[in-house]
Amino acid sequence: MPVPAPNLYPDFNTVRLSHVAYRVTDLARSRAFYVDTLGLQVTGETADTLYLRAMEERGHHCVALHQAPEAGVEALGFKVWHEDDLDRAHGWFSARGRPVDWVDRPHQGRTLRTSDLFGVPLEFYARMDRLPPIHQQYKLYHGVKPLRIDHFNTFSPDVDASVAFWTDMGFRTTEYTEDEDTGQLWAAWMHRKGGVHDMAFTNGLGPRLHHTAFWVPTPLNIIDLLDLMATTGWVANIERGPGRHGISNAFFLYIRDPDGHRIEIYCSDYQTCDPDLEPIKWDLKDPQRQTLWGAPAPRSWFEEGSHFIGLTPAESRLKASPIIAP
The missing domain is CATH 3.10.180.10 (2,3-Dihydroxybiphenyl 1,2-Dioxygenase, domain 1)
Known part of the structure; x- marks a missing residue:
């Protein structure tokens, strides 16, 4: 099947991916990995949640880690151009039979919760808390x-x-x-x-x-x-x-x-x-x-992959296989 032609004038304007929300089973151990080893910066912390950003980012976080009994993925986050794009996205997903809901998320403005055709949980927002730049604070650079x-x-x-x-x-x-x-x-x-x-x-x-x-x-x-x-x-x-x-x-x-x-x-x-x-x-x-x-x-x-919370995966339609290491 050929790749479809690009839609250069979509109903709503997505700027970029923004963040991922993970469930983790040991928040202290995850902090040792993401902060102490990889070098992501802590931007917010509660008893059961850790928010992180990378060095060039101005948004409050690109990773949210939530303590939970079982690991998984809560949502993939995307930023849209303007508040009006959120309303247009609401109509676009609703017209395709996808669930739509307005949800409250810390450090974000109005946020649309929905999913793609197979149920991948998606969240769209236009505004996130803006933090001061740190890309020239070289003393903070560590890890990778x-x-x-x-x-x-x-x-x-x-x-x-x-x-x-x-x-x-x-x-x-x-x-x-x-x-x-x-x-x-x-x-x-x-x-x-x-x-x-x-x-x-x-x-x-x-x-x-x-x-x-x-x-x-x-x-x-x-x-x-x-x-x-x-x-x-x-x-x-x-x-x-x-x-x-x-x-x-x-x-x-x-x-x-x-x-x-x-x-x-x-x-x-x-x-x-x-x-x-x-x-x-x-x-x-x-x-x-x-x-x-x-x-x-x-x-x-x-x-192997991470499961989306509440979603049961299905077998793939295509059974072809690439080259795999022995």
């Missing part, structure tokens, strides 16, 4: 020196259907993997902010969250993080990498937090602002699509 949240990747049971839905929302496809035998999409990368992706979809049992990614200054920061993790008790949390993706051309590392939530550390992809930029097609059997160089991805990378 995270600069900003970059993208989400979710498992989808039908990537073609996910891409069609998100294209109608105004997300543009930059690269995609097609199974040559069936003509179906195995994966796709879609953006709003001008990078390779804000949102990506990987074929598999879903929907589940595959990973959240953070942009860092250089590949050397990733090497520094590996040294740090290997000597501070986190070596077993290194899952895949370092290496360079064929798709996106990015330098990457995949790690797991204490509850198994997958985090990608990411840099060096390319600009995609032009609205007429045609997407790049990859063959599923091309070994360089996932790894331009480096070891192939392990089986866990294709099979």
